[in-house]
Amino acid sequence: MIKPVSGAVRFQDFENDKLKNKIAYVPQSDSVDWDFPATAMDVVMMGRYGHLGWLKRPGKEDKSMALEMLEKVGMRDYASRQISRLSGGQRQRVFLARALIQHAEIYFMDEPFRGVDAQTEKSIVGILKELKQQGKTVVIVHHDLQTVSDYFDWVTLINLRVVANGPVEEVFHEENLGLVYGGLGLLLKGAV
Amino acid sequence: MDTLLALFHDYTFRTVALGSALLGVVSGVIGSFAVLRKQSLLGDGVSHAALPGVVAAFLLTGSKNTEVLLLGALLTGLAATFIIMSIVKHSRIKFDGALALVMSVFFGLGLVLLTYSQKIPDANQAGLKRFIYGQASTLLERDVILTAACGAVLLLIVILFWKELKLFSFDPEFAEAIGFSTGKLNILLSFLIVLAIIIGLQTVGVVLMSAMLISPGVAARQWSDRLWLMVVLAAGFGAASGVLGTLLSSVVPGLPTGPVIVVCITAVAVFSLLFAPGRGILHRIYRRKKNSARFKAERRPKL
Numbered sequence: 001m002i003k004p005v006s007g008a009v010r011f012q013d014f015e016n017d018k019l020k021n022k023i024a025y026v027p028q029s030d031s032v033d034w035d036f037p038a039t040a041m042d043v044v045m046m047g048r049y050g051h052l053g054w055l056k057r058p059g060k061e062d063k064s065m066a067l068e069m070l071e072k073v074g075m076r077d078y079a080s081r082q083i084s085r086l087s088g089g090q091r092q093r094v095f096l097a098r099a100l101i102q103h104a105e106i107y108f109m110d111e112p113f114r115g116v117d118a119q120t121e122k123s124i125v126g127i128l129k130e131l132k133q134q135g136k137t138v139v140i141v142h143h144d145l146q147t148v149s150d151y152f153d154w155v156t157l158i159n160l161r162v163v164a165n166g167p168v169e170e171v172f173h174e175e176n177l178g179l180v181y182g183g184l185g186l187l188l189k190g191a192v
Numbered sequence: 193m194d195t196l197l198a199l200f201h202d203y204t205f206r207t208v209a210l211g212s213a214l215l216g217v218v219s220g221v222i223g224s225f226a227v228l229r230k231q232s233l234l235g236d237g238v239s240h241a242a243l244p245g246v247v248a249a250f251l252l253t254g255s256k257n258t259e260v261l262l263l264g265a266l267l268t269g270l271a272a273t274f275i276i277m278s279i280v281k282h283s284r285i286k287f288d289g290a291l292a293l294v295m296s297v298f299f300g301l302g303l304v305l306l307t308y309s310q311k312i313p314d315a316n317q318a319g320l321k322r323f324i325y326g327q328a329s330t331l332l333e334r335d336v337i338l339t340a341a342c343g344a345v346l347l348l349i350v351i352l353f354w355k356e357l358k359l360f361s362f363d364p365e366f367a368e369a370i371g372f373s374t375g376k377l378n379i380l381l382s383f384l385i386v387l388a389i390i391i392g393l394q395t396v397g398v399v400l401m402s403a404m405l406i407s408p409g410v411a412a413r414q415w416s417d418r419l420w421l422m423v424v425l426a427a428g429f430g431a432a433s434g435v436l437g438t439l440l441s442s443v444v445p446g447l448p449t450g451p452v453i454v455v456c457i458t459a460v461a462v463f464s465l466l467f468a469p470g471r472g473i474l475h476r477i478y479r480r481k482k483n484s485a486r487f488k489a490e491r492r493p494k495l
Contacts, residue, residue, distance in 0.1 A: 032363045036228060037419045046359050050370030055352060102370070117440045154265035 021050055024104035028093045028111055037159050040094045041079040044069055047101035069097040074123055085126045089120035095123060113144065125151055148172055199442055208328050209438040211336040212453055215392045216430025218343040219401075220408035221350055222388040224426045225381060228361040228407035228419075233288065234273065234382065236402035237295040239389045241272030243302025243398050246323045251309055256319055262390050267321075269386040272298050277378070294436055326397030326450030328438065335394060342391050346384055351422075353380065358419055359401075396450040403454050405429070411461040414468035433457035 024047070044066040048058055070076045073093040078086065086094065092112055099107055106126075113121050128138050128151070142148065148155060155172050156165045199205050226232055242265035249264025250256060272294050279290035306320060322330060350357065359367045360377040368374045385405070394402045412425035437453030468471050 013430060021371070023369070025366065027363075027365060032367060033228075033230075036362045037413065037417050037422050038358070038362060039418075042358075042419075043362075046363070046366065047370075049355060049359055049367075049372070052355070054356065054372070084417075098366075 004086055006049065013131055021102065022105045024099035024107045026095050026099045026107065026109040028114065029088065029095055034086075034091065036083065038082050038083055040070065040075055040083060040090075041066055043083060043094050044097045044101055047098035050102060066097075069101045070094075072100065072127065073097045075179040087117075089116040092116050093120060093124070096127065100127070104136070106139065107131060109138070109140045111141050111143065113142070113147075147175070194365035195443070196439075199439070204329075205438065205442055207333055207336055208331050208449060209435050211331040211339055212328055212395055212434030212438050212449070213431040214336065214339045214343050214434070215395050215404070215429040216408065216432070216434035216453075216457070218339075218346055218388050218391055218430075219405045220412070220426035220428070220430030221347060221389070221415075222384050223405040223407075223430075224412060224419075224423045225350075225361055225411035226359055226385055227406055229381060229411065231293055231385070232406045233402070233403040234276070235385055235389055237272055237276060237291045237298075238386050239398045240295045240302070240402040241298035242269045242390060242393055243268075243323065244268050244298055244305055245302075246393070247302055247309055247320055247338070250320055250452050251305065255426060258394060259333075259338065261320075261323070262338075262393065265393055266386065266390050269390060270383070273382045273386055273489045277382070283477050303400075322397070323393050325397050325448070326393070326400065328395040328441075328449035328453070331395060339391050342387060346387055349380070349384060357381065391427075396454060400451060400454045403458060407454075407457040407461040408433075411464040414464035414471045429457065430462050433460060 026166045065146055070079050073096050075093050112124055131138055154167055157176055226235055245264035245268030246261045249261050253260055276290045276294050279285050280287050331460045348491055364374045389401050392404055396404050408426035408430040411424045411429050415425055416422045433453055433456035437456045438449055441447040441449040469475055
């Protein structure tokens with residue numbers, strides 16, 4: 001987590017340092033070396049490390065939790081598979097399971113739908129909706145305008161700086177999209 | 193056979209073989225992480241940077257005790273690591289550039305000091321050169337004990353911080369996000385690498401030590417997809433090469449122990465790269481041939 005240049009970040013009365021277990025982050029799946037000697041299970045287990053802290057080893061409970069999360073993202077059968085032998089969509093799901101096991105309050109995801117198959121996208125969206133029902137916050141970097149209205153409640157349009165920010169139905173319209181993408185916006189939305 | 197048996201009863205042989213085996217274990221374990229973290233070359237930088245430390249320690253103290261000299265090596269090794277990291281962090285120069293810069297400057301400084309020390313009257317600097325190419329045959333019992341002690345500390349640290357090292361090697365960004373300071377972990381791993389290098393200086397020397405560090409890990413990675421198994425295999429490969437190299441150089445007159453050990457471990461690495469099932473080059477070629485044959489067979493129109 002990046003330290004703020006100035007000031008402090010607060011969330012539910014927790015300040016910077018205490019925040020770490022409240023926030024889960026799902027990076028783009030090409031951010032790591034997938035040739036690393038680890039299994040899908042190993043990677044999901046890493047999501048528990050933050051709760052464990054320094055030196056403490058994961059135990060049985062952590063293991064069963066990891067299996068549960070793999071089950072949830074439909075990857076239970078691949079638990080002991082080496083990660084280089086997973087497809088793009090499967091890798092993304094493993095990363096999602098690693099975030100879920102953190103039991104965070106806010107989930108940040110960097111383009112979780114990039115390069116995944118339709119089925120994975122659907123199952124990820126299902127899990128995200130579930131998180132929402134549990135009262136969690138999910139923040140996603142997303143570039144597919146056609147699915148915005150279906151997936152999200154709140155949207156922030158960014159082009160170098162924040163162009164618009166608000167509920168999808170109020171903010172996500174042609175005028176703002178034009179500001180972000182120029183003439184391309186209407187085309188991308190595919191809704192004209 | 194008799195000569196072999198006699199050899200194993202020989203005190204000097206046993207000392208050198210044990211020292212080399214210990215070195216193999218330590219460099220195998222630490223080297224695995226260096227390989228996975230893609231910091232293989234850091235070892236090369238550190239080992240070259242150790243030379244000025246060795247000579248400076250001698251010039252300052254006049255002592256030729258291994259402990260004193262290696263302490264000097266440790267200090268300049270750490271200094272070099274620190275400078276490399278700082279250059280990467282604060283300038284636009286990338287890791288490889290910073291490494292090349294620091295490595296050659298330190299090694300050059302080492303050679304300058306070495307030549308200077310040869311010119312000082314009464315200063316008997318003979319024996320310093322053994323750190324350049326290593327001289328395993330000069331290993332004494334106390335050197336082996338020193339290696340064992342340092343090695344034990346290193347292995348203990350690896351076991352204690354296993355989870356953290358694994359996480360850091362795989363996904364440092366995530367490690368940082370969940371509260372494990374990558375700055376601290378980077379220092380920890382660099383320290384492990386530096387210490388592992390220093391341990392091997394007397395046996396293998398400044399120039400060849402990085403091969404000793406990297407080869408076991410590279411070889412072991414070919415045979416396993418599990419981190420723990422890779423590390424254990426690397427330790428085994430390292431130890432076996434240590435003993436085998438000592439053996440060869442004892443049986444064949446004129447063969448220098450350190451370089452022979454390095455040749456052994458490199459041979460293991462090359463063999464693994466070629467022949468390991470799954471990841472080996474031959475297996476891949478075979479698989480591709482098989483696939484293309486099958487593809488052709490399927491494409492042929494059936495009449």
